Amino acid sequence: MEYYYYNSGLDRLTQQDWHGAILDFTKFIEFYPDDYQGYATRAIIKAAIEDNNGALADFDKAIDIKSDNEDGYLHRAIFKKSIKNYEGAITDYNKAIEINQLNEKAYYERGMVYIAIEQYLTAINDFDNAIILNSQFADAYYNRGLAKFHLNNKNGCFLDLYKARELGHRKATNEIKNYYK
Numbered sequence: 714m715e716y717y718y719y720n721s722g723l724d725r726l727t728q729q730d731w732h733g734a735i736l737d738f739t740k741f742i743e744f745y746p747d748d749y750q751g752y753a754t755r756a757i758i759k760a761a762i763e764d765n766n767g768a769l770a771d772f773d774k775a776i777d778i779k780s781d782n783e784d785g786y787l788h789r790a791i792f793k794k795s796i797k798n799y800e801g802a803i804t805d806y807n808k809a810i811e812i813n814q815l816n817e818k819a820y821y822e823r824g825m826v827y828i829a830i831e832q833y834l835t836a837i838n839d840f841d842n843a844i845i846l847n848s849q850f851a852d853a854y855y856n857r858g859l860a861k862f863h864l865n866n867k868n869g870c871f872l873d874l875y876k877a878r879e880l881g882h883r884k885a886t887n888e889i890k891n892y893y894k
Contacts, residue, residue, distance in 0.1 A: 718744070719751065726754075731762045749779040753788060760792050768792055783812040787819055794826050802826050817846035821853050824860075833860040851880035855888075862892060 722737030738755040745751060756771030772789035779785060790805035806823035809816055824839030840857035843850050858873030870892065878885035 716741075722754065726758065731758055734758050747778055749775050749782065749785070752778065753785060756792070757788065760795070765796055781812060783809040783816055783819070786812070787816070787822070790819075790826075791822060794822070794829070797829075799826050799830050815846055817843045817850060817853075820846070821850065821856075824853070824856060828856060828860055831863070833863045836860045837864075849880055851877045851882040851885075854880065855882045855885055858885075859888070867892070 718737045718741035722734045722741060725731075725734035725737060735755060735758055738751055738758070742748065742751045742755070752771045752775035756768045756775060759765075759768035759771060769789075769792070772785065772792060776782070776785040776789065786805040786809040790802040790809065793799075793802040793805060803823060803826055806819050806826070809819040810823070813819070820839045821843040824836040824843065827833070827836035827839060837857055837860045840853045840860065843853040844857070847853070854873045855877035858870045858877060861867075861869040861873060871889065874885045874889050874892075878889065
């Protein structure tokens with residue numbers, strides 16, 4: 714019976730019935746109070762409806778239950794970035810990378826935070842790491858190019874935007890036209 718609530722919550726989630734999904738996951742958590750996934754999923758839903766305090770509490774609880782799960786830190790970091798808690802996001806990305814140094818998404822997302830706070834050299838370093846892990850990562854090339862542009866490295870910017878375009882990044886062509894008229 715208790716898995717009914719988990720599955721029902723997922724069904725409601727696909728229907729974008731946020732409040733119904735939260736109720737189902739809450740009921741599931743009553744049956745399984747130590748289930749990481751129940752809290753993590755409910756946190757993502759709460760973030761979607763801008764229940765920031767509830768989302769953060771659920772992310773924290775999920776991480777308390779399973780502190781060695783890089784995804785928990787990654788999801789909480791993405792949430793913290795969305796509410797402009799950049800320092801907290803960087804801390805969580807650092808922890809995700811500490812758990813798994815091969816997590817290209819963590820490097821990429823941390824690079825995006827560094828762009829938001831205008832630490833372009835540090836952002837470039839993170840995009841470099843993401844690209845080393847996945848040479849087909851178009852978004853990493855694109856955003857590394859933009860970071861290089863902010864540092865007046867026009868040649869590096871062009872090369873990265875060109876590579877992003879080769880990999881199918883849709884915005885890269887427009888950026889090349891804007892920057893290199």
